[in-house]
Structures are given as C-alpha cells and as structure tokens.
Amino acid sequence: MGATLDQEWKKGSAELLILSLLEDQPRHGYDIGKLIEGRSGGKLRFHIASLYPLLYRLENRGLIQGRWVESPIKEGGVTTV
Numbered sequence: 568m569g570a571t572l573d574q575e576w577k578k579g580s581a582e583l584l585i586l587s588l589l590e591d592q593p594r595h596g597y598d599i600g601k602l603i604e605g606r607s608g609g610k611l612r613f614h615i616a617s618l619y620p621l622l623y624r625l626e627n628r629g630l631i632q633g634r635w636v637e638s639p640i641k642e643g644g645v646t647t648v
Contacts, residue, residue, distance in 0.1 A: 581613075581621055582630075589631055596622055 588599055599622075600613045613621075625631045 582625060585621060
C-alpha cells in the first residue's frame with residue numbers, strides 16, 4: 568500500500584508541476600520537459616514517453632487544452648474554469 572501512495576503522490580506532484588508551467592503561457596511538451604530539467608538543475612527529467620501520457624491525462628480531465636500549432640507538434644495550455 569505504501570508504494571501505491573508514493574506513486575500517487577509522485578503523479579500528483581508531476582501534474583501540479585506541469586500545470587504551474589502552463590499557467591503563464593502555452594508550451595510544447597518538449598519545452599515543458601526542458602524547463603523542468605533546467606529549473607531543477609538536471610535533478611528532474613521527464614522522458615517523452617512519460618510526459619505525454621501525463622499531458623493527455625490532464626487534457627482528458629479538462630485541466631489543459633491541447634492544440635496543434637506546427638504540425639506535428641502539439642501545444643498545451645491551462646483551461647480556465
């Protein structure tokens with residue numbers, strides 16, 4: 568049970584981190600990953616394989632809105648509720 572709670576905490580923290588980066592302006596997934604890596608001094612890294620599922624999950628929950636801006640790059644931004 569402890570591992571599940573730890574996984575949920577990490578997932579929730581990652582979602583909040585991504586939402587905070589999208590609060591000011593829309594960003595590409597690659598840009599989000601690079602910002603996280605840069606701001607953490609290289610201690611946190613998101614591989615594309617784990618970042619995009621997080622973005623899709625946030626989009627499916629209505630927290631962000633993705634849009635295609637330069638084919639095939641998708642850009643996301645926080646939705647206002």
